[in-house]
Amino acid sequence: MAKINYRDRARKHVAEARARLAETGEAAARQACLALRMAIEALTYQNLQAYLAETPNSVMAQWTPKKVMDELLAADPHADQTATVFIGIETTPGVPSDDMQFLGEDRRFTQKWGNKAHNALGSFLHEPTIRQTETGKATEADARLKAAEIADELDRILETSLFAVNMGEFISFECVCGFHVKRRSSVLSHDDQVICGGCGRHWIYKKLEGDPAYGFVPDGYSFPCLECGETCQFEAHELGEGKVVTCAGCGAKAEVFTQFAVRQVRAELAGADDAGKIQT
Ligand SMILES: [Zn+2]
Ligand SMILES: [Zn+2]
Incomplete structure (x- = not known):
């Protein structure tokens, strides 16, 4: 899959927001907030692209920065942290080089900041409620102030030439669909479920007999x-209402279905309010 230049898109969104903020009027302020929300989304998707092999395929359907970053943080607990990268040749393997060169800084906003900023900008994209109008909240001046503050932070992040750095020690394998699945060894434990980023198949990381x-x-x-x-x-990924399984032995077909059932409430759990709720 070709990579999308989300960083460039984020820059354009911030530039558009700045241009709108230079104009007067409520509509321009609102457009600035919208463009900045899109910049936050673009930067989140930019980082997601660096982690696609480490995330389940369902993540691509997510769009809010919070949900995407939930997945990124599951893949890498440091995914929302700024990283400073140095590089140097180890003269003795395993011993850090004494000639480390500064390569750059990959600046990222934290999930907390991204989510808060995205929501704050979103609050200016609605007609103010009666209460907000009465209390003078969510005014054009508030929107401009918040937008300028967020644009400054996004510019600071977009200033660096290093981005989407994803380094670590990985365990990987090729799924039957051909997708290269990988997981950071620090977040993978025995019996963990791993969902393929390409086809959604479920795998279990297991201790095996022999080598490997x-x-x-x-x-x-x-x-x-x-x-x-x-x-x-x-x-497992095929489990769902209506799934038909054909027996390899006799060819009989069986269908997976869900149903509601009732069971007796155990004495220790049966509170006066819970008993007999099903009766009308
Ligand atoms: Zn797959
Ligand atoms: Zn059979």
Whole structure:
């Protein structure tokens, strides 16, 4: 998948916001807030692109900076931190070089800042409520002040030439769909579920017998065939209402479905308010 130049898009959004802030009027202030929200989104997606191999495919459907960054932080607990990068040749392997050169700084906003700024800008994109009008909140002056403050921070982040740095020690494998799945070794534990970023297949990181000692095995479900008793299996990502599984032994088809059921409430959990709720 070709990379999208989100950094360039973020710069254009901030430039547009600055141009709108230079104009007078409520509409211009509102447009500045909208452009800055888009700049925050663009910078979030820029970082997401650096982590695509480490995130489940569902992340691409997310659009709020908070939700995207939840996934980035699950992949890398430092994903929302600014990093300063130095480079140097190790004359003795394992011993840091005594000639480290400064390479640059990858500036990032924290999830907390990004979410707060995105929401604050969003609050100016609605018609003020009666209460806000009465209390004088969410005025054009407030919007301009907030927008200028956020534009300054975004400019500071966009100033550097180093960005989307993602370094670490990784464990990786190729999914059956061909997607190269990788996870930071520091966040991967035995029996963790790993969802492919390409096709959404579920894998379990397992201790194996022999060499290699660890590997990824498909996560799935099994049940005895309702006709012949043979074990039927299907993959975890296929689980859903209406999934039809054909028995490899006899060819009988079984359908996955959900249903509501009732059960007796155990005595220790049965409060006076809970008992008999289903009756009308
Ligand atoms: Zn896959
Ligand atoms: Zn069967």
